[in-house]
Amino acid sequence: MGLSTRFPVVPRGAGPCIRATLFLLALTVVLAGAAPEPARAQTYAASMCQAVAQSVPGARFASIAPLPDRPGPRLRAAATGEAASADTVTITFVGHSTFRIETPAGVVIATDYAGYSGGGTPTVVTMNHAHSSHYTDHPDPGIEHVLRGWGTDGEPADHHIMVEDVLIRNVTTDVRRWGSGFEADGNSIFIFEVANLCIGHLGHLHQLLEGDHIALIGRLDVVMIAVDGTYTMSQQAAVDVVDKLRARIVLPMHYFSPARLSQFLSGLPDDFAIDIRSDPTMQVSLDSLPDEPTIIVLPGY
Incomplete structure (x- = not known):
């Protein structure tokens, strides 16, 4: 039985504790095999990446605790011979803040899409509007899902x-x-949950991530972050963000x-390793995640 149900509508502005409580209640309904809520409630798929309660069997939780002491940053040899499989996600750095993410089911996602996705028409695009190079008002009409990171009418x-095998x-x-x-709420961090991985694109991030943000984001295995130090946030702030998130793979962009x-x-x-690659495309799976936080530099900027 899939972990999906009809979640109660979460009031806007509700803190992470309220959201977590509602999520856990809905999850309990699923595990108990109870009937879903009436059709008026919106259908949500359960997030595997949000840290909810330590008592949920089999759940994996975010950790922002420092790792044990390790040698200083070092260059790691580029991995070779990677091959895509049923549990593998392919990520290509197109440039600037655009990554092309391809899921095992064939869903193609382009992040911070400004009209170019590095290939054929994607299934899903995400956009942010801090600068014109992160969005377009005229997306390809063949794109099935256009997700804008800013709201309208004062609402975020x-x-x-859920698109095939990926929760966005x-x-x-x-x-x-x-x-x-x-x-307020002018930027969106987009999180892609697929193949038991939690992949986060931080968009045009201008602020440090505090407790509420961390709780709503949950665990991230792969994080894409702008490190320009000027148009987004200072480089020291970017370092603080990746150190707090503790993702196993960090992809610098912008x-x-x-x-x-x-x-x-x-x-x-x-305790961060550095892996500089010559190929803009990489494959990642849960089993292939490095043991320590690793900055993987894909060519292009």
């Missing part, structure tokens, strides 16, 4: 959809306005030049 973007959801953050001040990338790499904690 709220996505939680978002967590909003604020962005700086061009003039002054901030736009860095404009090798020099800025080097500055980011030089500021990493001692």
